Amino acid sequence: MMKRIIAAVLLVLMFSVVFAGCGSDTAKKDGAAKKIIVGLDDNYPPMGFKDDKNEIVGFDIDLAKEASKRLGREVEFKAIDWSSKEAELKSGRIDVLWNGLDITDKRKENILFSDPYMDNKQLIFIPVGSVIKGDADLKGKVVGTQSGSSAEEYIDGNDTFKSSMKEVKKYSDYISAFMDLENGRLEAIIADEITGRYYMSKHPDKFIALEAPVGPVSSFGIGFRKDDQALRDEVQKVMDDMKTDGTSGKISEKWFGKNIIK
Structure with a gap:
């Protein structure tokens, strides 16, 4: 009798492990492994632009690549009409606006922002x-x-x-x-x-x-769809980590000659 009970328990445990593994695979496909499509103006140096080899490079590009790497996701950079950026984001053609995007009250009506990561004027x-x-x-x-x-x-x-x-x-x-x-x-x-x-x-x-600024001084933030709180929080977490360990500061020094990360 005891042998039968032990065998039954082992069988339950085996199925639990199998289903847990399947769940993990599904999560990777539907969540963490999903490609992040970043919308940008690809003629906006030094934040994001095409170099002599026609490759997209820049300060925000380096930040996005490092953040995506830490999230275990692929990243794709997609050039968009910057004047239509909110429509591109809302439509789902892109997942993120990451290209020297100023945080404004007007934009907050249609965009979910990360914490500010750099001042701009x-x-x-x-x-x-x-x-x-x-x-x-x-x-x-x-x-x-x-x-x-x-x-x-x-x-x-x-x-x-x-x-x-x-x-x-x-x-x-x-x-x-x-x-x-x-x-x-x-x-x-x-x-x-x-x-x-x-x-x-x-x-x-x-x-x-x-030197005198025209209008108020603003801050740059990463823009997400209003209903994409999960992605926003994931990216914010790795951005915080990158600031703490000095990675974002090094990227800033590469492009601006000093660390100007907030």
């Missing part, structure tokens, strides 16, 4: 020799910015400031705007400090950044 960039000294000097000037950017939101939200300028030209990316600034088709650009300073470093002695 909008600066005025001018060519060397310009007489512009601040935002008051933009009156009557042709000024450029990027469509879908925080700078555009600030300009469009301040009618007096916007109407004081002769024209506000909007570009699909800041690189095109800086090319027009260099060629005299613009008199100034209002742009993210990080992007502008990176572009300046590649074109020394051509541009000046005015």
Whole structure:
């Protein structure tokens, strides 16, 4: 009798192990092993852009790769129309917006954000020799910015400031705007400090950044679908770990020359 009981117990344990293994495999397929598709503007150096080999590189790219590696997931970077980023996220064509995305109250209505990981501010960039000294000097000037950017939101939200300028030209990316600034088709650009300073470093002695910020200082965050709390929390956990162990600081030093992680 005792032998039969022991045999029955062993049989139950064996099936429990088998089913537990199946459950684990299913979880990997449906959860942790699922590819993360990151939506980005692939012409936004140094956050995410194509290098000379046509490969997507950048500060946020390195962060996303390291985070995905720690989560045991593959990551795919998908170039999108940045002005339609919220629609791309909501549709499910991408899982994450990770590309120098400012956290704003307006965006919070449609996007679930991570904790801030970097501060950002909008600066005025001018060519060397310009007489512009601040935002008051933009009156009557042709000024450029990027469509879908925080700078555009600030300009469009301040009618007096916007109407004081002769024209506000909007570009699909800041690189095109800086090319027009260099060629005299613009008199100034209002742009993210990080992007502008990176572009300046590649074109020394051509541009000046005015130190006084235009509008409020903002912070970058990673954007998720409103109903994707689980993915948000997973990514936030590894981001916290990367900050604690110094990995994100090293990535920052690689791209900016110093650790500017919050």
